[in-house]
Amino acid sequence: MTLISSSPPRIGFDRFIALDWAAAAMRVRAGVISTDELGAIVDSAGLTVAARKKTFTLLNRLWLAPRPELAEFANRGAAIGSNGTEADAAALSWGMAIACYPFFAKVAELVGRLTSLQGDCAAADVHRRMSEIYGEREGTTRMTNMILQTQADWGAIERTDRARRVVRKPTIKLVDDELVGWQFEAALRFAGRAVPVASVGSMAVLYPFELDRPVAYLVSRAPALELRYQGPGEQLVDLKVRA
Numbered sequence: 001m002t003l004i005s006s007s008p009p010r011i012g013f014d015r016f017i018a019l020d021w022a023a024a025a026m027r028v029r030a031g032v033i034s035t036d037e038l039g040a041i042v043d044s045a046g047l048t049v050a051a052r053k054k055t056f057t058l059l060n061r062l063w064l065a066p067r068p069e070l071a072e073f074a075n076r077g078a079a080i081g082s083n084g085t086e087a088d089a090a091a092l093s094w095g096m097a098i099a100c101y102p103f104f105a106k107v108a109e110l111v112g113r114l115t116s117l118q119g120d121c122a123a124a125d126v127h128r129r130m131s132e133i134y135g136e137r138e139g140t141t142r143m144t145n146m147i148l149q150t151q152a153d154w155g156a157i158e159r160t161d162r163a164r165r166v167v168r169k170p171t172i173k174l175v176d177d178e179l180v181g182w183q184f185e186a187a188l189r190f191a192g193r194a195v196p197v198a199s200v201g202s203m204a205v206l207y208p209f210e211l212d213r214p215v216a217y218l219v220s221r222a223p224a225l226e227l228r229y230q231g232p233g234e235q236l237v238d239l240k241v242r243a
Helices: 019-029 035-043 049-064 068-081 086-100 102-114 123-134 138-153 177-191 215-221
Strands: 120-122 157-160 165-168 225-229 235-239
Touching: 019 035, 019 049, 019 068, 019 086, 035 049, 049 086, 068 086, 068 177, 086 102, 086 177, 102 123, 102 138, 102 165, 102 177, 120 123, 123 138, 123 165, 138 157, 177 215, 177 225, 177 235, 215 225, 215 235
Parallel strands: none
Antiparallel strands: 120 165, 157 165, 225 235
16 A cells, blocks of 8 residues: 555545445454455445545545554554444544544534534534634535534434534443543544543543543553643643654
């Protein structure tokens, strides 16, 4: 496989990606299925030649050939999910998406915040906030919509009232310590900074998942995470090495 440029894409996540496709790409990375089998799964959707090419460009960045600094992270994720459930596949693909694609992660963070109190929000509010960050242009609106559609297919939200409202679905409980630690790592890669232990499990970007696990214990087992202290009694979680 040819590795793609190491610079993170500004937007990049410009296609709807079905969970079946993402999960299959993860299994290719784990060596469970072949790229031909992945191709057959994607082809069953009846995409045009151009759409298929663009879909594989995104799947390459997501699982098949991520940026070099994310390759080892992707390998560990694929190993965790090689024999996992559909929920595991959703969680792992979500983690790769927020680590690889800042635009995807920002949409997730906004949805997590806007739905945190009442469980739903207007899709227009998500679009407005994304336009404030990335500029008011057609591409921002279209790609935000593609990500909302993807997040719905991955079991995080439901789009109601002709897609005008975003409703948060019940959280997916993750109980595997290795998977939860890996998810924390994905969120920290997006955040770009250390996060207080007390809040790492409730980061808005991880809103679809219930991560009710002892953080200090998970960090002690996670190869890429460490605990740090900032001032008296303030404990932070951070990456051991930041790419």
